[in-house]
Amino acid sequence: MTVLVGYIPTPEGAAALDRAIAEARSRSAKLVVVNASRGDVFVDDRFVQSDGVEALRKRLDGEDVAYELFQPIGGHDSADEVLDAAEQHGAELIVIGLRRRTPVGKLIMGSTAQRILLQAECAVLAVKAAK
Template sequence: MAVLLGYVPTPQGEAAFARALQEAALRSTTLVVINSARTGALVDPALADDAELARLRAAADAAGVLVEIRQPVAEHGSAADELIDASAEEGVDLLVIGLRRRSAVGKFVLGSSAQRVLMEAHTPVLAVKA
């Protein structure tokens, strides 16, 4: 069993991390954190740096939760694809994502990765607002 988290170092990502950590502790399971860059990007503000990753590990240790952190660089897909694919892995029971507020026009014009994850994930999804 595992709780899967789509993490970005933003207020929304922090709120999602806190809830995913809580869920993993309640379920006595591993927390798998996916912090993915955009397609082919090696430098991306969505990627957490070493200090940020160390902080996440320390928080998980303090909560008594085993954490696995992955930072894949999507070759042909998106962060949403990474989460959708990972949600199909055996043992993933819950996927947690953070949401940011967007207008209806913004959602229509730009699309919504969160919406794709909500609709296509292979497990239940918990969407958290900051």
């Protein structure tokens, strides 16, 4: 069994990671962390850099969960990378973080989150960061 999390270094990403760790632990499942970049820009602040990767691995090493960290840079968007990884690893659950939105913004969800919610073959859990 596998729990997959789409991770970006933001409060929403941290909330998704926290929940994914808890879900993997409660299900005795492996955790797959996907942090993707399209690779079409020189700096992508959603892509965890080397010092951030070290901190993320240290955090995950401290949890009682088996994990894999993937950082694909292939020109695909993040939704495709998360969905492909979920299929490849046979994920039973995908966890993603959502930003808080204004009433007007609630009409249009972020395209990455929307695509994952609509196209995933497994359950998707969307979480928000604490205020």
